[in-house]
Amino acid sequence: MSRHHISTTINGDSAEFLCDTDESLLDCIRNELHMTGTKEGCGTGDCGACSVLLDGRLVCSCLVLGVEAAGKKIDTIEGMAQGDKLHPLQRNFLEHAALQCGICTPGFLIAARALLEKNPNPTETEVRFWLAGNLCRCTGYDKIVRAVMATAAELRG
Amino acid sequence: MDEMRYETPTSVNAAVKLLAGEKGLAKVLAGGTDLLVQMRGETVVPNLIVDIKKIADMKAIKKEKGGFRVGAAVSGAELGEHPELSKMWPGVVEATELIGSTQVQGRATMTGNLCNASPGADSVPALIAAGALAAIAGPNGKREVPVEQIPVSPGKTSLAKGEFVTSLFLPKRPKKSGDAYLRFIPRTEMDIAVVGCGISLTLDKAGTVLAARVALGAVAPTALLVDAAANAIIGTKLEDAALDALAAACSAACRPIDDKRGTKEFRIQIAGVLARRVALIARARALKK
Numbered sequence A: 001m002s003r004h005h006i007s008t009t010i011n012g013d014s015a016e017f018l019c020d021t022d023e024s025l026l027d028c029i030r031n032e033l034h035m036t037g038t039k040e041g042c043g044t045g046d047c048g049a050c051s052v053l054l055d056g057r058l059v060c061s062c063l064v065l066g067v068e069a070a071g072k073k074i075d076t077i078e079g080m081a082q083g084d085k086l087h088p089l090q091r092n093f094l095e096h097a098a099l100q101c102g103i104c105t106p107g108f109l110i111a112a113r114a115l116l117e118k119n120p121n122p123t124e125t126e127v128r129f130w131l132a133g134n135l136c137r138c139t140g141y142d143k144i145v146r147a148v149m150a151t152a153a154e155l156r157g
Numbered sequence B: 001m002d003e004m005r006y007e008t009p010t011s012v013n014a015a016v017k018l019l020a021g022e023k024g025l026a027k028v029l030a031g032g033t034d035l036l037v038q039m040r041g042e043t044v045v046p047n048l049i050v051d052i053k054k055i056a057d058m059k060a061i062k063k064e065k066g067g068f069r070v071g072a073a074v075s076g077a078e079l080g081e082h083p084e085l086s087k088m089w090p091g092v093v094e095a096t097e098l099i100g101s102t103q104v105q106g107r108a109t110m111t112g113n114l115c116n117a118s119p120g121a122d123s124v125p126a127l128i129a130a131g132a133l134a135a136i137a138g139p140n141g142k143r144e145v146p147v148e149q150i151p152v153s154p155g156k157t158s159l160a161k162g163e164f165v166t167s168l169f170l171p172k173r174p175k176k177s178g179d180a181y182l183r184f185i186p187r188t189e190m191d192i193a194v195v196g197c198g199i200s201l202t203l204d205k206a207g208t209v210l211a212a213r214v215a216l217g218a219v220a221p222t223a224l225l226v227d228a229a230a231n232a233i234i235g236t237k238l239e240d241a242a243l244d245a246l247a248a249a250c251s252a253a254c255r256p257i258d259d260k261r262g263t264k265e266f267r268i269q270i271a272g273v274l275a276r277r278v279a280l281i282a283r284a285r286a287l288k289k
């Protein structure tokens, strides 16, 4: 089977990979590009662990085909910290103990950053609705929501 | 196994040619939030995937004849970010925004929701109530049909081989018009409608209902346009008796199934309850215009 040769941009760097037609973007990111920060929970759009930005839009990478990434800009969790310097969301997740096993965390961080870029001053309800597509099976949502609210306050200064 | 092909035509004609020329199963790809799940579950294994997102105008929302033409690849998120359309058709927008999570909204389209032909599709009752039209392109040219003619049974549409929907048209609104959509789900987010109800209505100066369209989802193999329910409120001011008649007509129209989300009896009753609430929201919106 001949594979597609895809040129794309990930976290600002150009990247190339080969993929089959039915391979999801999530599988391409993890298995072809070996960037394993983006996680798979369900593979069917229900859990949000695979959240990435596609041309600036928050999506589940398990519901995007790898071939669709041609010529697009993708942002993953690997682009969030600047070297050793954590993004304020990452720091606040640690400070608020908003993670345990960590499988859901990259998805929550990507989704929360997208929210704060769109709405720097969300209410708790807005945070909960925005993150309703991100499931966490261990930490509990209160700590996660508090970490996001604290980051929003910090970024507003 | 045959190779699965992926094409990104840049014109409607090229897309039609690809769809019409495929001997095996050809599938249109819009947001992929149904198609990719079906492919992963291997309930749908296409020979050809035609991604329509590179075709001009598929991502456009354009004013037309006082209404709006929404391209087939416009996502829920993009629809909700259009202030004028959201003001004119708040019920259609709120129904579409109920589809899935923020992530799903980034991709899911109204047209995909319609063409997936699930009886519980959230945007469909709202689109039917709105009197929306689907523009179709195919090997024999173009045609336009009311959206309720697209789904024919769960998972099946009336589209012929080679045809696809290029846009949905939401017509112009008379003054004092409003629409609304509500669904019942056992949770507050991320679930499939047990019953959905969309109503669009127009009032006269005195607040009497001049025109109405009532549609129900998830209570029959396809979403239903319920004329008897509209007739129950036309000429009334939505007094209690009119709302009772509306509820009764909606319940009478239901041909639901029992499943884990709700029994037949429950669905029949909830259809009436929702219709009353939706009519009052639509009226409140109409009064503000």
Ligand SMILES: Cc1cc2nc3c(=O)[nH]c(=O)nc-3n(C[C@H](O)[C@H](O)[C@H](O)COP(=O)(O)OP(=O)(O)OC[C@H]3O[C@@H](n4cnc5c(N)ncnc54)[C@H](O)[C@@H]3O)c2cc1C
Pocket (backbone or CB within 6 Å): A044, A045, A046, B027, B028, B029, B030, B031, B032, B033, B034, B035, B036, B037, B052, B072, B098, B099, B100, B101, B104, B107, B108, B109, B110, B111, B112, B113, B114, B115, B116, B120, B121, B122, B123, B159, B163, B164, B165, B166, B190, B191, B192, B193
């Ligand atoms: C986690 C999750 C939650 C969901 N929640 C909801 C919900 O609450 N309510 C709800 O109604 N749905 C829900 N859905 C289902 C789905 O998101 C919607 O049906 C969505 O609107 C489909 O649009 P799409 O653009 O992604 O369609 P696609 O997956 O691209 O296409 C769906 C089907 O329609 C066909 N098609 C698409 N566009 C066209 C066209 N222009 N012409 C002809 N055929 C076409 C495709 O070939 C395919 O068969 C959910 C899905 C997921 C994964």
Ligand code: FES
Pocket (backbone or CB within 6 Å): A039, A040, A041, A042, A043, A044, A045, A046, A047, A048, A049, A050, A051, A060, A061, A062, A063
């Ligand atoms: S892995 Fe994509 S949503 Fe769960």
Ligand code: FES
Pocket (backbone or CB within 6 Å): A098, A099, A100, A101, A102, A103, A104, A105, A135, A136, A137, A138, A139
């Ligand atoms: S920390 Fe384990 S799933 Fe969220």
